[in-house]
Amino acid sequence: xxxxxxxxxxxxxxxxxxxxxxxxxxxxxxxxxxxxxxxxxxxxxxxxxxxxxxxxxxxxxxxxxxxxxxxxxxxxxxxxxxxxxxxxxxxxxxxxxxxxxxxxxxxxxxxxxxxxxxxxxxxxxxxxxxxxxxxxxxxxxxxxxxxxxxxxxxxxxxxxxxxxxxxxxxxxxxxxxxxxxxxxxxxxxxxxxxxxxxxxxxxxxxxxxxxxxxxxxxxxxxxxxxxxxxxxxxxxxxxxxxxxxxxxxxxxxxxxxxxxxxxxxx
Amino acid sequence: xxxxxxxxxxxxxxxxxxxxxxxxxxxxxxxxxxxxxxxxxxxxxxxxxxxxxxxxxxxxxxxxxxxxxxxxxxxxxxxxxxxxxxxxxxxxxxxxxxxxxxxxxxxxxxxxxxxxxxxxxxxxxxxxxxxxxxxxxxxxxxxxxxxxxxxxxxxxxxxxxxxxxxxxxxxxxxxxxxxxxxxxxxxxxxxxxxxxxxxxxxxxxxxxxxxxxxxxxxxxxxxxxxxxxxxxxxxxxxxxxxxxxxx
Numbered sequence: 001x002x003x004x005x006x007x008x009x010x011x012x013x014x015x016x017x018x019x020x021x022x023x024x025x026x027x028x029x030x031x032x033x034x035x036x037x038x039x040x041x042x043x044x045x046x047x048x049x050x051x052x053x054x055x056x057x058x059x060x061x062x063x064x065x066x067x068x069x070x071x072x073x074x075x076x077x078x079x080x081x082x083x084x085x086x087x088x089x090x091x092x093x094x095x096x097x098x099x100x101x102x103x104x105x106x107x108x109x110x111x112x113x114x115x116x117x118x119x120x121x122x123x124x125x126x127x128x129x130x131x132x133x134x135x136x137x138x139x140x141x142x143x144x145x146x147x148x149x150x151x152x153x154x155x156x157x158x159x160x161x162x163x164x165x166x167x168x169x170x171x172x173x174x175x176x177x178x179x180x181x182x183x184x185x186x187x188x189x190x191x192x193x194x195x196x197x198x199x200x201x202x203x204x205x206x207x208x209x210x211x212x213x214x215x216x217x218x219x220x221x222x223x224x225x226x227x228x229x230x231x232x233x234x235x236x237x238x239x240x241x242x243x244x245x246x247x248x249x250x251x252x253x254x255x256x257x258x259x260x261x262x263x264x265x266x
Numbered sequence: 267x268x269x270x271x272x273x274x275x276x277x278x279x280x281x282x283x284x285x286x287x288x289x290x291x292x293x294x295x296x297x298x299x300x301x302x303x304x305x306x307x308x309x310x311x312x313x314x315x316x317x318x319x320x321x322x323x324x325x326x327x328x329x330x331x332x333x334x335x336x337x338x339x340x341x342x343x344x345x346x347x348x349x350x351x352x353x354x355x356x357x358x359x360x361x362x363x364x365x366x367x368x369x370x371x372x373x374x375x376x377x378x379x380x381x382x383x384x385x386x387x388x389x390x391x392x393x394x395x396x397x398x399x400x401x402x403x404x405x406x407x408x409x410x411x412x413x414x415x416x417x418x419x420x421x422x423x424x425x426x427x428x429x430x431x432x433x434x435x436x437x438x439x440x441x442x443x444x445x446x447x448x449x450x451x452x453x454x455x456x457x458x459x460x461x462x463x464x465x466x467x468x469x470x471x472x473x474x475x476x477x478x479x480x481x482x483x484x485x486x487x488x489x490x491x492x493x494x495x496x497x498x499x500x501x502x503x504x505x506x507x508x509x510x511x512x513x
Binding site for chain 1 (some may be wrong): 270271277278282285286289353355356358360395
């Protein structure tokens, strides 16, 4: 029972002169809950984007569920579910439509689709709002819907890129209970990035990445012993230092600037 | 081919389209303005092939609504990229060709419906299209819409911003419309214009529509069809390549 869910060897991704990911290697076992930690701009999201077939690595190899992300993307896509860091809902559709369309492109038969939609809507407490247009939702509600969507098709490997950002403690707790329960029951592998160290504490193992390189990787217990501190938070600060990091402005920010500039012109 | 995916993309775009009431307004006012103002204003000056100018441009105005609606529909690709939904589609286990085909079909359907708005004006300007002709006319409209959407997809797939798309589409839509024979007959024109007109797929679309409604035609039927079909195949092919690209 020691199957490998994700295996990464010497993976690098360069954007021009920037080495976003710089020769990382690790293996994640099936049904493992793996935390991927690092300061802003350390290379977490780039790694996830490579693993979920959106980006091609500059060099190195990545296998997800036994399939190569470069040469066999379709099989990789069938195996994974992902909750992106940035919103990826269709805000002009209702919550129900968002989930229903998701079920369609993951080829869930319509009966199963209906029961799964009910299930995940109840899980995130959005059932009464299912026929509302997503644009009218608060940030937290959108986040919950996004999580519901990612879990809907019961993937074998689940990527969670800062999934609980902007959620209140109650919802966070509830969603984590659900994810952990689901992961255990269906032996799902979870690849998680987060800035919340309490979420990292529940991981089986955590990897800490900085400047595109993995600086340490082990169970939370071993790491705390190694650095002789009481919490993962202190481990994190010791390993990555105390400087505040800059993140390059991304697409969304630029769009925001553009829209604001246009408003001024009018 | 992944029919679930094609169906999903088609349905989603149509739902979105019909929730946007303002866009519908634009697609009705545009042809009214052209038909009434251009048609009435220039009727006194032109008499083409013994046909009134309003009648002559009628198929052209339908083609105009088709190309406008088709190109504008492909903005949804840029929209989806900016607002993240495209990633949801791209990580799903569906072939890129089905994504492109779904987009092409949804854009054509929307454009087809906007073409119907113009067609509804036929009785008001006293054009009689026999019912039998209408059976061919509707598929012809869809074919033209499909060709224009596939071109729009190629442009939108390469664009990263809304402004860019606006500029490019103005450089494409307006010349394509004016150099298609929609507004004036293309038989006695200088060589260089004639050359551009013959490269323009809309020329062959307008030719088909005018042949069907008024019985006037410039090219052989098979040339019209061949050009339109080959053109859309090439565009869809490029579109699939663009969607397959990963950086």
